[in-house]
Amino acid sequence: MIAKRLRAASGFARAVALVVLCFAVAGAAFAQASGKQTIRLAWWGGETRHKATVAAAEAFMKQYPDIIVKTEYQGFEGYYDKLITQLAAGTGPDLFQFIIAWFGDFQKSPEMFADLRKVPGLDLSGWPQTSFEYGTLGNKLIGLPLGANGRVLVYNKTLADRLGISIDKYLTWETFAKAIKAAKAKDPSVIGYSGTMDQYGYPLISYLVQKTGKPYISQAAEFGFTEKDIAEGLEMFKEWFSDGTFQSLEKTVLLKASWSDPDWLNGKVLFSETPVTQIPQHLNYGFKVGFTRYPFVEGAKLSGVEVGPNMMFCINAKTKAMDATVKLANFLYTSPEGAKLMALERGVPTNKKGYEVLVKNGMIDDVTKVAMKLIDDTDTGKFSYYDPVEVRDLLHTAIQQVGLKSGGTSADTAAKEFFAKATKVLKNFK
């Protein structure tokens, strides 16, 4: 009896396994028989960029019905971790968005990227010569920039007008602090500047680069500033955190975006900062905003501000569908239809052909034109050769040590700790 039941069970299990196997084989055969190629396109961004890119991918599939584009998109957080793990495992997307700051990690292993100069059929026309310089790692062209970008200050124009404060077009650190002090003298509840940890980190780096006239991290993977320089910068920030020039760090230390600070939304904050690609996010508040250049140290030779077409596209060297991937890249980045659909979602297109399409169709608005002018004014050369996440985290820790009321660390101690640890991290890039 038991043997009979066992036989029946065994037969049933085998039958289930057989059915599963049949489905798997049939599925694979069907995909093969349909003759369609599937490629994967990955990027990060916000809702409007997602919508525009998905629409462009759909338009591409209409034009090339034999190619299926699988879109993989998300926010910035976690994108790089996922991408790098996939690339290392050989399961990366065929075409993907990348930024120049990540180049350092691939210094010793650029083989994961296709050399765009050697990819047959890829349209390399319309890219300015500087694009090729930006996208080259070693001797390999691993990416091509998509749009101009740069960081600028954004201010609450309604608040400034109400208080009768005029914001200079070319602020220095002194006039920046003066404007805030003047605003606070008229209304003590005004907060001078608010931002995320990154938005405190960028201005500090900018200040250090302007002060020393050397890039943040040199090609030899060394800081352009000394421990004393950063101690001075941190001391200035400490003072600004304690006198209300900066928003209380307790309130913003965990923020993911400056515009989620309730005080900013309620019109109490005078300044924040933003990359120009995110300017559209700032145009829908209940108050008017203005944009201005980062503050400069008087006579500074370098701005220390990340300016340039940092967002780029790359092709996976291991793609099994290079032809289809090239067709998609050409469509998205150099064809008139693709350029129109992608619009300004990655900044003003670096590619001349894409740019001309947008100009012809009146798609470059006045605000973007102002932002582009600010970028031009700010651009004074390379701000850094590396930008390791670990060093950035250490910088944020140093800012928290001096900025949090419970931080209880002197600027000298925070600078000393940062410098010792970060220098150790940089050794890995030599």
Add this chain to the structure above:
Amino acid sequence: MSSLSKHNRVAYLYIAPWLLGFVCLTLIPFISTLAFSFTDYSVLRPPRFVGLENYIKMFTEDDLFPKSLWVTTKYVFISVPLKLAFALLVAIVLNKKLKGIGIYRTLYYLPSIFGGSVALSILWRMLFMGDGLINRLLATFGLMGPDWLGDQRYSLITISLLQVWQFGSSMVLFLAGLKQVPDYLYDAARIDGAGKLRIFRSITFPLITPIVFFNLVMQTVNAFQTFTTAFVITAGGPLHSTYLYAILLYDNAFKYFKMGYASALSWVLFVILMAITGLLFKSSSSWLHYMDSEN
């Protein structure tokens, strides 16, 4: 013999899906991490053997290692006892014969169904933010709440509360344990004039110590591995005040791509958990009571 081997074949066939998952997704990665822990492995380049370097660095150079271990220990010491005490308290209440008790039991179990999910963590963040619901409620009573998450003095306690809130599974086990305590023991104690507190101390608690022990071991192990809540709510900040061990591990593995070092960290955590579990088992003989041994 042949029938036995046929028995085994069928049994293995049935457990094959689980076995496959266990081998591929648990056993192989488990062994691989041990091998990786002796290497410098950045994912982008092949691993390079470095011997004990990662372990030495952990104990001599990385000041975030002792810091995160200390933060995690505090988190465990705050959240586990609170969670177990709260779960036991609710289980005692739900053990009463009340009208509609089934609905109450379901309601109290609900937070555990949500678990330590991302959505719940975001909700927690919104509740405890500087201008969140908690501070607004306090403001209605004229009180000014602190920055629960942004101030390092309160941040760890705040995320520990989320762990406490997920008391459901421990509560269900306590409830099952309470139902096993024979009524005649309570009757006898009452006849002898014992009060409620005395009954709890001398009858209820000793007889549910096996459940307390099980919950204690499981919750301690879980708390040491907590990741999602702290990562989503504070990402370990401010100033590493909520930098749980699992975040240190994640940062090294997926942010800085130091897979070899992260593997070494995971093995140290494994050894710590084994040691704590061993200690709990060793101590259990002095306070654990089984109903059979009482009889």
